[in-house]
Amino acid sequence: MKAIVYERYGPPEVLVLKEVEKPTPKDHEVLIRIHATTVTSGDWRVRSLNVPPGFGLLSRLFFGVSRPRQPILGTELAGEIESVGNDVSKFKVGDHVFAFCGAGMGCYAEYRCIAEDGALALKPRNLTFDEAAALSFGGTTALNFLRRGKLRSGERVLVNGASGGVGTAAIQLARHFGADITGVCSTTNVELVKSLGATYVIDYTKEDFTQNGETYDLIVDTVGTAPFSRCRDSLKEAGRLLLVLGGLPDLLQIPWVSMTSSKKIIGGPASERAEDLRFLAELAQSGEFRPVIDRRYPFEQIVEAHRYVDTGRKRGNVVITLTS
Numbered sequence: 001m002k003a004i005v006y007e008r009y010g011p012p013e014v015l016v017l018k019e020v021e022k023p024t025p026k027d028h029e030v031l032i033r034i035h036a037t038t039v040t041s042g043d044w045r046v047r048s049l050n051v052p053p054g055f056g057l058l059s060r061l062f063f064g065v066s067r068p069r070q071p072i073l074g075t076e077l078a079g080e081i082e083s084v085g086n087d088v089s090k091f092k093v094g095d096h097v098f099a100f101c102g103a104g105m106g107c108y109a110e111y112r113c114i115a116e117d118g119a120l121a122l123k124p125r126n127l128t129f130d131e132a133a134a135l136s137f138g139g140t141t142a143l144n145f146l147r148r149g150k151l152r153s154g155e156r157v158l159v160n161g162a163s164g165g166v167g168t169a170a171i172q173l174a175r176h177f178g179a180d181i182t183g184v185c186s187t188t189n190v191e192l193v194k195s196l197g198a199t200y201v202i203d204y205t206k207e208d209f210t211q212n213g214e215t216y217d218l219i220v221d222t223v224g225t226a227p228f229s230r231c232r233d234s235l236k237e238a239g240r241l242l243l244v245l246g247g248l249p250d251l252l253q254i255p256w257v258s259m260t261s262s263k264k265i266i267g268g269p270a271s272e273r274a275e276d277l278r279f280l281a282e283l284a285q286s287g288e289f290r291p292v293i294d295r296r297y298p299f300e301q302i303v304e305a306h307r308y309v310d311t312g313r314k315r316g317n318v319v320i321t322l323t324s
């Protein structure tokens with residue numbers, strides 16, 4: 001099968017189209033023929049090892065010290081089940097599915113095997129494969145953080161980085177949970193963020209949300225520009241700061257802030273769970289959640305797609321399409 005392989009960390013050009021062995025499903029696995037995958041901020045980080053401050057060594061230990069341990073990137077996919085292992089009972093050949101492989105990666109390929117109990121779910125019928133491929137990275141991250149932040153209906157939420165993959169998902173999920181939402185983005189993305197459910201939008205090129213006197217129950221920082229030191233006064237009593245992007249020094253403050261104030265910082269990696277995928281699929285099916293797609297690139301142009309994502313300016317998601 002064809003796959004996009006990288007053998008060293010570096011710029012988009014390290015990605016090369018290669019012929020590799022097609023996988024065979026084990027007893028409890030399904031084999032998926034991939035129709036679409038994505039280029040996420042996660043792919044960019046793992047490819048380049050450009051990671052938040054303090055995580056350089058840990059990342060190398062996890063992903064491979066001198067070269068990538070997993071040579072195929074790609075965290076999420078949508079496709080069709082081509083064959084199933086002997087013990088598979090939840091899925092059948094021909095099912096249209098989407099999956100989140102997360103840090104296990106391996107979706108930049110024509111096929112991938114996934115355990116039937118892994119982060120795998122039936123594709124919502126009203127989404128295309130392109131859209132379904134973009135459901136899980138931003139969706140599960142935002143869902144996991146909003147749940148850990150114990151968001152309640154009627155609370156005021158600010159999403160910093162509202163136009164990115166995680167931000168566009170966070171706005172839609174917070175709207176579903178009944179929050180009053182403020183999105184922070186640049187001028188070009190104001191209308192997009194409003195259309196997703198934000199009541200107020202702050203253009204960060206014109207206004208600093210930490211200086212306008214407004215306060216929030218929850219602040220979601222997907223950009224890394226709102227550490228606790230900056231947005232402490234923008235949090236209400238018992239407010240929570242969700243650091244989707246935070247360096248090690250930010251995360252080390254967590255116990256101290258909890259001990260010395262009514263406010264809380266929540267950070268660290270989001271989990272990868274099948275039930276979250278099913279939850280997102282139900283919301284998509286009912287029309288309450290739809291991944292925002294910025295651009296689509298064919299599989300063979302994945303280097304260009306990575307160059308675009310490297311700019312840090314994508315709106316929502318960048319999809320990679322595979323044809324037979």
Ligand SMILES: NC(=O)c1ccc[n+]([C@@H]2O[C@H](COP(=O)([O-])OP(=O)(O)OC[C@H]3O[C@@H](n4cnc5c(N)ncnc54)[C@H](OP(=O)(O)O)[C@@H]3O)[C@@H](O)[C@H]2O)c1
Nearest residue numbers: 041141161163164165166186222244268269270312313314
């Ligand atoms: N903790 C976890 O488990 C976890 C999981 C997933 C992702 N992450 C991290 O979360 C971060 C965000 O991920 P993502 O996928 O959402 O990234 P992304 O889609 O690449 O984010 C791009 C967006 O960020 C916006 N942006 C850039 N600078 C900004 C600023 N100063 N203020 C407000 N918005 C700004 C851009 O909008 P403009 O062009 O309008 O500026 C663009 O729309 C990444 O660093 C990723 O590593 C963490």
